[in-house]
Amino acid sequence: MEEKDIHAELSSIRDLMERSAKFISLSGLSGVMAGIYALIGAGIGYNLLKTGNYEGDNIVFITELFLVAFAVLIFSIGTGFWLSYKKARKIGRPFWSTGSKRLLINMAIPLVSGGLFTFILIYHGHYGIVAPATLIFYGLALVAGSHYTYSGVKSLGIIEILLGLLAALIPGYGLLLWTIGFGVLHIIYGAVMHFKYDS
Amino acid sequence: MKISLEQFDKAFENRIRLQIMSVLVANESYDFNSLKELLELTDGNLASHLKALEKEAYMEVQKSFIGRKPNTRYSVTEKGRAAFKKHLQALENLIKQQKL
Numbered sequence A: 001m002e003e004k005d006i007h008a009e010l011s012s013i014r015d016l017m018e019r020s021a022k023f024i025s026l027s028g029l030s031g032v033m034a035g036i037y038a039l040i041g042a043g044i045g046y047n048l049l050k051t052g053n054y055e056g057d058n059i060v061f062i063t064e065l066f067l068v069a070f071a072v073l074i075f076s077i078g079t080g081f082w083l084s085y086k087k088a089r090k091i092g093r094p095f096w097s098t099g100s101k102r103l104l105i106n107m108a109i110p111l112v113s114g115g116l117f118t119f120i121l122i123y124h125g126h127y128g129i130v131a132p133a134t135l136i137f138y139g140l141a142l143v144a145g146s147h148y149t150y151s152g153v154k155s156l157g158i159i160e161i162l163l164g165l166l167a168a169l170i171p172g173y174g175l176l177l178w179t180i181g182f183g184v185l186h187i188i189y190g191a192v193m194h195f196k197y198d199s
Numbered sequence B: 001m002k003i004s005l006e007q008f009d010k011a012f013e014n015r016i017r018l019q020i021m022s023v024l025v026a027n028e029s030y031d032f033n034s035l036k037e038l039l040e041l042t043d044g045n046l047a048s049h050l051k052a053l054e055k056e057a058y059m060e061v062q063k064s065f066i067g068r069k070p071n072t073r074y075s076v077t078e079k080g081r082a083a084f085k086k087h088l089q090a091l092e093n094l095i096k097q098q099k100l
Helices: A003-021 A028-051 A058-090 A098-123 A127-148 A152-169 A174-198 B015-026 B032-039 B043-055 B078-099
Strands: B059-066 B069-076
Touching (some): A003 A098, A003 B032, A058 A127, B015 B078
Protein backbone atom coordinates (compact mmCIF):
# COMPACT_ATOMS: atom_id res chain seq x y z
CA MET A 1 0.00 0.00 0.00
CA GLU A 2 1.41 3.37 -0.98
CA GLU A 3 1.04 6.69 0.71
CA LYS A 4 -1.37 8.12 -1.84
CA ASP A 5 -3.51 4.99 -1.41
CA ILE A 6 -3.71 5.64 2.31
CA HIS A 7 -4.76 9.21 1.68
CA ALA A 8 -7.39 8.01 -0.78
CA GLU A 9 -8.59 5.44 1.75
CA LEU A 10 -8.86 7.99 4.56
CA SER A 11 -10.72 10.50 2.41
CA SER A 12 -13.12 7.84 1.16
CA ILE A 13 -13.83 6.88 4.80
CA ARG A 14 -14.47 10.50 5.72
CA ASP A 15 -16.71 10.96 2.68
CA LEU A 16 -18.77 7.86 3.50
CA MET A 17 -19.18 8.80 7.16
CA GLU A 18 -20.54 12.17 6.09
CA ARG A 19 -22.58 10.97 3.14
CA SER A 20 -24.26 8.18 5.10
CA ALA A 21 -25.46 10.47 7.88
CA LYS A 22 -26.29 13.69 6.05
CA PHE A 23 -28.52 14.94 3.30
CA ILE A 24 -26.24 16.90 1.03
CA SER A 25 -28.58 17.32 -1.91
CA LEU A 26 -30.25 20.30 -0.27
CA SER A 27 -30.48 22.91 -2.99
CA GLY A 28 -29.06 26.36 -2.32
CA LEU A 29 -31.22 27.82 -5.07
CA SER A 30 -34.36 26.75 -3.20
CA GLY A 31 -33.19 28.94 -0.29
CA VAL A 32 -32.93 31.92 -2.66
CA MET A 33 -36.43 31.17 -4.02
CA ALA A 34 -37.85 30.87 -0.48
CA GLY A 35 -36.35 34.27 0.28
CA ILE A 36 -37.93 35.80 -2.81
CA TYR A 37 -41.36 34.32 -1.94
CA ALA A 38 -41.01 35.75 1.59
CA LEU A 39 -40.14 39.20 0.21
CA ILE A 40 -43.18 39.11 -2.09
CA GLY A 41 -45.32 37.93 0.84
CA ALA A 42 -43.97 40.69 3.08
CA GLY A 43 -44.69 43.23 0.33
CA ILE A 44 -48.31 42.07 0.10
CA GLY A 45 -48.53 42.13 3.90
CA TYR A 46 -47.15 45.65 4.04
CA ASN A 47 -49.67 46.79 1.42
CA LEU A 48 -52.52 45.24 3.37
CA LEU A 49 -51.30 47.10 6.41
CA LYS A 50 -51.08 50.44 4.58
CA THR A 51 -54.11 50.44 2.34
CA GLY A 52 -56.57 48.35 4.31
CA ASN A 53 -59.30 49.86 6.40
CA TYR A 54 -59.49 47.60 9.39
CA GLU A 55 -61.11 49.68 12.07
CA GLY A 56 -62.10 47.39 14.84
CA ASP A 57 -61.91 44.46 12.50
CA ASN A 58 -58.46 43.12 13.23
CA ILE A 59 -59.41 39.52 12.61
CA VAL A 60 -59.94 40.01 8.85
CA PHE A 61 -56.50 41.59 8.52
CA ILE A 62 -54.87 38.86 10.58
CA THR A 63 -56.57 36.18 8.50
CA GLU A 64 -55.37 37.77 5.25
CA LEU A 65 -51.86 38.12 6.61
CA PHE A 66 -51.94 34.53 7.79
CA LEU A 67 -53.04 33.27 4.36
CA VAL A 68 -50.18 35.16 2.72
CA ALA A 69 -47.67 33.66 5.18
CA PHE A 70 -49.15 30.20 4.63
CA ALA A 71 -48.84 30.57 0.83
CA VAL A 72 -45.18 31.61 1.27
CA LEU A 73 -44.57 28.50 3.38
CA ILE A 74 -46.24 26.13 0.88
CA PHE A 75 -44.39 27.62 -2.11
CA SER A 76 -41.06 27.52 -0.23
CA ILE A 77 -41.43 23.89 0.85
CA GLY A 78 -42.65 22.86 -2.60
CA THR A 79 -39.72 24.55 -4.35
CA GLY A 80 -37.29 23.13 -1.74
CA PHE A 81 -38.48 19.58 -2.39
CA TRP A 82 -38.50 19.99 -6.16
CA LEU A 83 -35.04 21.57 -6.51
CA SER A 84 -33.46 19.21 -3.97
CA TYR A 85 -34.99 16.25 -5.78
CA LYS A 86 -33.53 17.53 -9.05
CA LYS A 87 -30.12 18.08 -7.45
CA ALA A 88 -30.14 14.58 -5.91
CA ARG A 89 -30.88 13.06 -9.32
CA LYS A 90 -28.21 15.16 -10.98
CA ILE A 91 -25.48 14.03 -8.59
CA GLY A 92 -26.83 10.47 -8.56
CA ARG A 93 -27.76 10.19 -4.90
CA PRO A 94 -31.08 8.91 -3.58
CA PHE A 95 -33.46 11.70 -2.57
CA TRP A 96 -35.31 9.60 -0.03
CA SER A 97 -32.35 8.52 2.08
CA THR A 98 -31.48 8.00 5.73
CA GLY A 99 -30.12 11.55 5.79
CA SER A 100 -33.19 13.20 4.26
CA LYS A 101 -35.58 11.26 6.54
CA ARG A 102 -33.65 12.34 9.63
CA LEU A 103 -33.49 15.92 8.38
CA LEU A 104 -37.27 15.99 7.87
CA ILE A 105 -38.18 14.38 11.19
CA ASN A 106 -35.82 16.56 13.21
CA MET A 107 -37.03 19.75 11.54
CA ALA A 108 -40.69 18.74 11.68
CA ILE A 109 -40.80 18.51 15.48
CA PRO A 110 -39.98 22.21 16.21
CA LEU A 111 -41.82 23.34 13.06
CA VAL A 112 -45.10 21.59 13.84
CA SER A 113 -44.92 22.66 17.51
CA GLY A 114 -44.25 26.22 16.37
CA GLY A 115 -47.10 26.09 13.87
CA LEU A 116 -49.59 24.90 16.48
CA PHE A 117 -48.27 27.43 18.99
CA THR A 118 -48.78 30.20 16.40
CA PHE A 119 -52.40 29.06 15.88
CA ILE A 120 -52.94 29.26 19.64
CA LEU A 121 -51.40 32.76 19.76
CA ILE A 122 -53.77 33.93 17.00
CA TYR A 123 -56.72 32.23 18.71
CA HIS A 124 -56.00 34.15 21.89
CA GLY A 125 -55.40 37.38 20.01
CA HIS A 126 -51.69 37.74 20.84
CA TYR A 127 -50.91 38.97 17.34
CA GLY A 128 -47.83 40.91 18.41
CA ILE A 129 -45.76 37.80 19.14
CA VAL A 130 -46.75 35.78 16.08
CA ALA A 131 -43.83 37.04 13.97
CA PRO A 132 -41.25 36.53 16.78
CA ALA A 133 -42.65 33.04 17.48
CA THR A 134 -42.41 31.92 13.84
CA LEU A 135 -38.82 33.20 13.65
CA ILE A 136 -37.77 31.48 16.89
CA PHE A 137 -39.38 28.11 16.09
CA TYR A 138 -38.04 28.20 12.53
CA GLY A 139 -34.56 28.93 13.90
CA LEU A 140 -34.85 26.02 16.34
CA ALA A 141 -35.94 23.74 13.48
CA LEU A 142 -32.87 24.77 11.45
CA VAL A 143 -30.52 24.14 14.39
CA ALA A 144 -32.13 20.71 14.97
CA GLY A 145 -31.91 19.83 11.27
CA SER A 146 -28.38 21.14 10.78
CA HIS A 147 -26.84 17.94 12.15
CA TYR A 148 -28.21 16.12 9.13
CA THR A 149 -27.18 18.48 6.35
CA TYR A 150 -24.70 21.31 5.67
CA SER A 151 -23.35 22.72 8.93
CA GLY A 152 -23.91 26.30 7.73
CA VAL A 153 -27.62 25.78 8.35
CA LYS A 154 -26.90 25.90 12.08
CA SER A 155 -25.61 29.47 12.05
CA LEU A 156 -28.61 30.52 9.94
CA GLY A 157 -30.85 28.96 12.61
CA ILE A 158 -29.09 30.83 15.41
CA ILE A 159 -29.47 34.16 13.58
CA GLU A 160 -33.21 33.45 13.05
CA ILE A 161 -33.62 32.77 16.79
CA LEU A 162 -31.81 36.01 17.68
CA LEU A 163 -34.00 37.97 15.22
CA GLY A 164 -37.08 36.38 16.79
CA LEU A 165 -35.99 37.36 20.28
CA LEU A 166 -35.24 40.89 19.07
CA ALA A 167 -38.68 41.08 17.44
CA ALA A 168 -40.28 40.01 20.72
CA LEU A 169 -38.26 42.61 22.63
CA ILE A 170 -39.13 45.58 20.43
CA PRO A 171 -42.80 45.49 19.39
CA GLY A 172 -43.82 47.05 16.08
CA TYR A 173 -40.85 45.73 14.10
CA GLY A 174 -42.29 42.25 13.62
CA LEU A 175 -42.90 42.54 9.88
CA LEU A 176 -39.52 44.17 9.26
CA LEU A 177 -37.56 41.53 11.21
CA TRP A 178 -39.70 38.77 9.67
CA THR A 179 -38.79 40.14 6.22
CA ILE A 180 -35.09 40.13 7.11
CA GLY A 181 -35.24 36.64 8.65
CA PHE A 182 -37.30 34.84 6.03
CA GLY A 183 -36.50 37.01 3.01
CA VAL A 184 -33.05 38.60 3.05
CA LEU A 185 -31.25 35.88 5.07
CA HIS A 186 -32.62 33.07 2.89
CA ILE A 187 -31.41 34.81 -0.24
CA ILE A 188 -27.93 35.41 1.22
CA TYR A 189 -27.53 31.91 2.67
CA GLY A 190 -29.08 30.24 -0.38
CA ALA A 191 -26.75 32.10 -2.72
CA VAL A 192 -23.67 31.24 -0.60
CA MET A 193 -24.71 27.57 -0.47
CA HIS A 194 -25.41 27.53 -4.19
CA PHE A 195 -21.98 28.83 -5.12
CA LYS A 196 -20.18 26.77 -2.47
CA TYR A 197 -21.80 23.38 -3.09
CA ASP A 198 -23.97 23.38 -6.20
CA SER A 199 -21.65 24.67 -8.86
CA MET B 1 7.47 2.83 -1.08
CA LYS B 2 5.86 -0.36 0.16
CA ILE B 3 4.49 -0.57 3.67
CA SER B 4 3.88 -3.70 5.65
CA LEU B 5 0.27 -4.39 6.55
CA GLU B 6 1.01 -6.24 9.78
CA GLN B 7 -0.46 -3.69 12.15
CA PHE B 8 -3.68 -3.51 10.23
CA ASP B 9 -6.85 -5.31 11.16
CA LYS B 10 -7.31 -8.34 8.89
CA ALA B 11 -11.06 -7.79 8.91
CA PHE B 12 -10.55 -4.38 7.28
CA GLU B 13 -8.18 -5.58 4.61
CA ASN B 14 -11.18 -5.72 2.34
CA ARG B 15 -12.15 -2.24 1.23
CA ILE B 16 -15.90 -2.86 1.34
CA ARG B 17 -15.76 -4.03 4.96
CA LEU B 18 -13.92 -0.87 5.92
CA GLN B 19 -16.56 1.17 4.08
CA ILE B 20 -19.39 -0.63 5.89
CA MET B 21 -17.69 0.08 9.22
CA SER B 22 -17.27 3.77 8.30
CA VAL B 23 -21.01 4.04 7.77
CA LEU B 24 -21.86 2.18 10.97
CA VAL B 25 -19.59 4.23 13.26
CA ALA B 26 -21.11 7.46 11.90
CA ASN B 27 -24.69 6.33 12.51
CA GLU B 28 -26.60 4.84 15.42
CA SER B 29 -27.77 2.07 13.11
CA TYR B 30 -28.22 1.52 9.38
CA ASP B 31 -30.56 -0.74 7.43
CA PHE B 32 -29.63 -3.25 4.76
CA ASN B 33 -31.26 -1.51 1.80
CA SER B 34 -29.84 1.95 2.57
CA LEU B 35 -26.40 0.40 2.96
CA LYS B 36 -26.81 -1.40 -0.37
CA GLU B 37 -27.81 1.83 -2.14
CA LEU B 38 -25.05 3.88 -0.54
CA LEU B 39 -22.24 1.47 -1.32
CA GLU B 40 -23.73 0.34 -4.66
CA LEU B 41 -23.43 -3.37 -3.93
CA THR B 42 -25.50 -6.41 -4.77
CA ASP B 43 -27.53 -8.19 -2.08
CA GLY B 44 -25.26 -11.21 -2.01
CA ASN B 45 -22.03 -9.22 -1.96
CA LEU B 46 -23.17 -6.97 0.89
CA ALA B 47 -24.59 -9.91 2.87
CA SER B 48 -21.31 -11.84 2.73
CA HIS B 49 -19.30 -8.87 4.00
CA LEU B 50 -21.83 -8.21 6.75
CA LYS B 51 -21.58 -11.87 7.80
CA ALA B 52 -17.81 -11.56 8.07
CA LEU B 53 -18.05 -8.44 10.26
CA GLU B 54 -20.71 -10.07 12.40
CA LYS B 55 -18.47 -13.10 12.89
CA GLU B 56 -15.76 -10.80 14.28
CA ALA B 57 -18.42 -9.37 16.64
CA TYR B 58 -17.71 -5.91 15.19
CA MET B 59 -21.40 -5.27 14.65
CA GLU B 60 -24.81 -6.49 15.75
CA VAL B 61 -27.93 -7.31 13.79
CA GLN B 62 -31.43 -6.32 14.80
CA LYS B 63 -34.20 -7.97 12.86
CA SER B 64 -37.69 -6.52 12.98
CA PHE B 65 -40.71 -5.93 10.77
CA ILE B 66 -42.13 -2.69 9.40
CA GLY B 67 -45.66 -3.76 8.56
CA ARG B 68 -45.00 -7.04 6.75
CA LYS B 69 -41.63 -6.12 5.34
CA PRO B 70 -38.60 -7.44 7.18
CA ASN B 71 -36.26 -4.66 8.29
CA THR B 72 -32.72 -5.64 9.17
CA ARG B 73 -30.64 -3.02 10.94
CA TYR B 74 -26.96 -3.10 11.78
CA SER B 75 -25.11 -1.27 14.50
CA VAL B 76 -21.47 -1.20 15.50
CA THR B 77 -20.37 -2.87 18.76
CA GLU B 78 -17.87 -1.38 21.22
CA LYS B 79 -15.34 -3.92 19.99
CA GLY B 80 -15.96 -2.88 16.40
CA ARG B 81 -15.66 0.82 17.20
CA ALA B 82 -12.35 0.25 19.01
CA ALA B 83 -11.00 -1.85 16.12
CA PHE B 84 -12.03 0.79 13.59
CA LYS B 85 -10.34 3.53 15.60
CA LYS B 86 -7.17 1.47 15.90
CA HIS B 87 -7.13 0.82 12.18
CA LEU B 88 -7.53 4.52 11.37
CA GLN B 89 -4.79 5.35 13.84
CA ALA B 90 -2.50 2.85 12.14
CA LEU B 91 -3.21 4.48 8.77
CA GLU B 92 -2.46 7.92 10.17
CA ASN B 93 0.71 6.75 11.88
CA LEU B 94 1.97 5.39 8.62
CA ILE B 95 1.50 8.74 6.96
CA LYS B 96 3.30 10.50 9.80
CA GLN B 97 6.21 8.04 9.71
CA GLN B 98 6.72 8.66 6.07
CA LYS B 99 6.80 12.39 6.57
CA LEU B 100 9.78 12.06 8.95
